[in-house]
Amino acid sequence: MSTPNRDPPVTSPPSTAISSRSSMDSQSQSPSTSARTPSLRITSMPSAAAHHRQSFHELRGHPPSPRSQRQPSLSHLAVQDLIDNPPMRNPDPRFAGRNWTEVKVKELVNPDDLRFVDNDTPVESATNLLIESGAPVVLVREKPGSPVIGTFDHRDLNAYLLLVVGLSHPDDDEHAEDFMELAQRAREGKRIHLGEIQDLSKKEPLTFLDGNADLLKAIETFGRGVHRVVVTDETTKEATGVLSQSRLIRFLWENGRSFPMLDQIYLQNLRDLRIGSKDVVAINGDRPLFEALTLLLNEGVSSLAVVDHNYNVIGNISNVDVKLLTKSTSLPLLRNTCIHFITVILSTRGMYEGKDSFPVFHVTPLSTLAHTVAKLVATKSHRMWITEPVSPSSSGPPTPLLHSATLAPTSSHSSTLSLNSGGSHHITPPVAMPTPASDPFSPSSGTVVDSSPKPPFIAPTGPSISASSLPGARISGRLVGVVSLTDILILFARAGGVADVADPNEIRMRRRRSSSSSVRRSFDLGQRPSVSSNGGSGLRPSGELSRKSSTANR
Numbered sequence: 001m002s003t004p005n006r007d008p009p010v011t012s013p014p015s016t017a018i019s020s021r022s023s024m025d026s027q028s029q030s031p032s033t034s035a036r037t038p039s040l041r042i043t044s045m046p047s048a049a050a051h052h053r054q055s056f057h058e059l060r061g062h063p064p065s066p067r068s069q070r071q072p073s074l075s076h077l078a079v080q081d082l083i084d085n086p087p088m089r090n091p092d093p094r095f096a097g098r099n100w101t102e103v104k105v106k107e108l109v110n111p112d113d114l115r116f117v118d119n120d121t122p123v124e125s126a127t128n129l130l131i132e133s134g135a136p137v138v139l140v141r142e143k144p145g146s147p148v149i150g151t152f153d154h155r156d157l158n159a160y161l162l163l164v165v166g167l168s169h170p171d172d173d174e175h176a177e178d179f180m181e182l183a184q185r186a187r188e189g190k191r192i193h194l195g196e197i198q199d200l201s202k203k204e205p206l207t208f209l210d211g212n213a214d215l216l217k218a219i220e221t222f223g224r225g226v227h228r229v230v231v232t233d234e235t236t237k238e239a240t241g242v243l244s245q246s247r248l249i250r251f252l253w254e255n256g257r258s259f260p261m262l263d264q265i266y267l268q269n270l271r272d273l274r275i276g277s278k279d280v281v282a283i284n285g286d287r288p289l290f291e292a293l294t295l296l297l298n299e300g301v302s303s304l305a306v307v308d309h310n311y312n313v314i315g316n317i318s319n320v321d322v323k324l325l326t327k328s329t330s331l332p333l334l335r336n337t338c339i340h341f342i343t344v345i346l347s348t349r350g351m352y353e354g355k356d357s358f359p360v361f362h363v364t365p366l367s368t369l370a371h372t373v374a375k376l377v378a379t380k381s382h383r384m385w386i387t388e389p390v391s392p393s394s395s396g397p398p399t400p401l402l403h404s405a406t407l408a409p410t411s412s413h414s415s416t417l418s419l420n421s422g423g424s425h426h427i428t429p430p431v432a433m434p435t436p437a438s439d440p441f442s443p444s445s446g447t448v449v450d451s452s453p454k455p456p457f458i459a460p461t462g463p464s465i466s467a468s469s470l471p472g473a474r475i476s477g478r479l480v481g482v483v484s485l486t487d488i489l490i491l492f493a494r495a496g497g498v499a500d501v502a503d504p505n506e507i508r509m510r511r512r513r514s515s516s517s518s519v520r521r522s523f524d525l526g527q528r529p530s531v532s533s534n535g536g537s538g539l540r541p542s543g544e545l546s547r548k549s550s551t552a553n554r
Helices: 017-030 047-059 076-084 125-134 152-165 173-187 215-222 243-252 261-265 289-299 321-327 328-335 338-351 367-380 485-495 504-514 543-553
Strands: 117-120 138-141 150-154 208-210 228-232 239-244 280-283 303-307 315-316 381-386 405-408 477-485
Touching: 047 477, 076 239, 117 125, 117 543, 125 138, 125 152, 125 504, 150 152, 152 173, 152 289, 152 321, 208 215, 215 228, 215 243, 215 485, 228 405, 243 367, 243 485, 261 303, 261 367, 261 477, 280 289, 280 477, 289 303, 289 315, 303 477, 315 321, 315 338, 315 381, 328 338, 367 381, 367 485, 477 485
Parallel strands: 117 138, 208 228, 280 303, 280 405
Antiparallel strands: 138 150, 228 239, 303 315, 381 477
16 A cells, blocks of 8 residues: 655745844854853833833823922012012112202203193193193193293193083182183083183192202192192293192102102001091992082092992092093983993093003001002002001001091982981082083084094993992992092101191191082091090081081071
């Protein structure tokens, strides 16, 4: 039997990789190498994939807390020290090592900042120059090159606006008919010249000061209640600049490091310095705007506080804000509330000046003078409202030298203040507001029409914010007083060795007597020491109204 024929098994040739590896191993062995170093094994090293898996595993855990890497924050004491002693600008090297009382007033003014108008300049043109230039005042002359005979500022503009719309009636019976005729001409669109309204608002007399006078002489002048002086050349007697209280305060603040004596005063708080007053002019935020403008004119002040029903400061309205009312479309703002006007002020500042932050116009009795002056300089304000500290732990005794306050009472739809007679007083406009048909600010009239860009008018219709709904207590605190530039300058004058300076409270009373208002309703704001043994506090009639009530009670 034959065996089946089978194919012989096929033997595959050896792998070339194995062959080459064997040859390399055989070549690597040498008789000269008795001790072979251990070869690097790939399997002994972690693979790239293992590396990736390990990193991914680590990343899957919770990330480290940023607090562990954050730098330690400032302590509460450090923050408070920064608030009490805000940083100053680098002082001007020209005044380093000099006595501030010997600095000349001409070193603080610039002739290029002056703005001039003639006596026959239309009110519209003067208003445009005042607003567009940003100057605090425009100087009035008879003709180009002649001496200065007057000024035109935002207070004059406010008086003119109130007269034209029928909300202001001068007390001067001799010229009352002339002013009424002037208002009627303005409503008819006839041109009104500056010379015709120079006596409309009773303001401080025009004051001149030689350019070679020192700052101490300027402070003495300001200490008498003057807010600005026209600086003149000693030889030609021409105006070379205008020095105001604000400009002087800014200079003394920015160069405080050059004047060690003033630098020491900056470290003290208002309570210890015994400056400030409770003679505050304020208005409830729900009152119409025209009442606030009337208060500014009648009380002779440059600004007033806007408060809620608990007398917490919620805003500030000044004469400078009148520039927002020079367009015909802004006339309805006069009938709207003060709170609404504050929103217009803030929106304008954010739209055209790029300032979206809410300006702060208040301090506390424990605020340092440096903190107070820094706010005055930053806000370009003439006064800071003193409020009770928000935190009970930081509250202190009331600021000394604080007396009475004037407050425009609220209307029937808001809180009312009861008098001794048991009734309530409400401020009412002297005449009805003009209707749109008799709008004195129409584009066809020749009166004040500001051509500068303005934000779109916010209509008074629709829901409005009430003063009772604002968190004034958390924002500022209860209004208890005011500190002004005059208070601070008188303090500096006394520090400079001038003892014969006026009392700030006397200056305020003199300003009230010289204002254009007649008998005004005023109310106490805050607590006053009672003459009775059991004490007393709260709101009580004061001023003209108090005397009237006491006479009636007899």
